Amino acid sequence: MKFENRLVLSAMAGINNAEFCNRQKASLVILGGFNADKNSMDAARAVVARGRKEFVFDDPLLGIEMELRKIRKNFAVNVRSSTLEGYLETAKLVDSYGGIIEINAHCRQPEFVLARCGEWLLFNPEKLFEIVEKVSRIAITAVKLRGGHRIDYERLCTKLFEKGCSALHIDAMIPNGGCDLFLLQRVSKIGFTIGNNSFVDRESGERMIRSGAKMVSAARAVLRDANFFEKMLESRILSEPVVMETKTVNWS
Numbered sequence: 001m002k003f004e005n006r007l008v009l010s011a012m013a014g015i016n017n018a019e020f021c022n023r024q025k026a027s028l029v030i031l032g033g034f035n036a037d038k039n040s041m042d043a044a045r046a047v048v049a050r051g052r053k054e055f056v057f058d059d060p061l062l063g064i065e066m067e068l069r070k071i072r073k074n075f076a077v078n079v080r081s082s083t084l085e086g087y088l089e090t091a092k093l094v095d096s097y098g099g100i101i102e103i104n105a106h107c108r109q110p111e112f113v114l115a116r117c118g119e120w121l122l123f124n125p126e127k128l129f130e131i132v133e134k135v136s137r138i139a140i141t142a143v144k145l146r147g148g149h150r151i152d153y154e155r156l157c158t159k160l161f162e163k164g165c166s167a168l169h170i171d172a173m174i175p176n177g178g179c180d181l182f183l184l185q186r187v188s189k190i191g192f193t194i195g196n197n198s199f200v201d202r203e204s205g206e207r208m209i210r211s212g213a214k215m216v217s218a219a220r221a222v223l224r225d226a227n228f229f230e231k232m233l234e235s236r237i238l239s240e241p242v243v244m245e246t247k248t249v250n251w252s
């Protein structure tokens with residue numbers, strides 16, 4: 001898969017719909033986070049009830065499809081689900097529109113963790129491996145991970161690539177602020193990574209690329225400045241094209 005620059009719009013639940021994504025100059029936009037089954041959607045309703053934004057749809061898959069019909073760019077869909085079925089159905093849908101499925105092993109809102117999605121998967125890697133193995137037979141697969149935990153990230157990431165991941169999206173957050181470039185450097189030796197956290201200007205983005213990430217993603221900076229990606233394209237490094245080797249394994 002070819003991308004015309006190294007810039008990625010990172011998922012923002014309740015914000016990254018097709019209309020918002022289509023406006024961005026990033027070569028890859030991540031729709032969602034969406035919720036693919038009843039339990040994860042109930043968790044989203046509970047999160048909304050305490051004042052956070054989420055996409056809430058009566059029919060989760062139809063809600064996702066309505067956005068896919070409108071997207072006009074290279075895209076991924078960031079998704080949470082309590083069931084394997086939810087990931088598989090989303091993968092079929094995303095693949096039929098030519099996108100990437102991004103399994104959310106990142107979200108730490110307690111409602112989602114209780115529903116066995118988001119960060120729960122980081123601490124239950126066997127479940128995550130099973131999801132990736134099966135989903136990657138259907139669609140190009142990425143996993144969004146959060147750094148900052150006492151986890152053997154190199155081991156985890158090696159296994160995720162073996163199971164069929166084409167890319168890992170690493171929120172290399174340092175608990176008290178900033179980006180763990182050393183984590184990015186180690187994981188990027190294993191496979192294609194999108195570096196994330198605190199990409200706020202050209203220098204911070206270029207640092208992540210120099211650490212080995214092939215692409216860099218931003219979320220909060222885009223909320224602060226609607227022209228963020230346009231400005232980042234003034235960087236020679238960030239505006240370079242990049243190719244992601246994709247692995248969609250058809251084992252049937």
Ligand SMILES: Cc1cc2nc3c(=O)[nH]c(=O)nc-3n(C[C@H](O)[C@H](O)[C@H](O)COP(=O)(O)O)c2cc1C
Binds near residue numbers: 010011012199
């Ligand atoms: C309003 C908001 C909603 C978010 N929703 C999601 C989400 O649904 N899924 C996800 O993987 N990350 C989500 N994130 C995390 C971002 O994608 C990103 O990893 C994080 O904000 C760090 O990147 P930044 O420093 O560029 O903001 C969200 C962030 C924000 C600010």
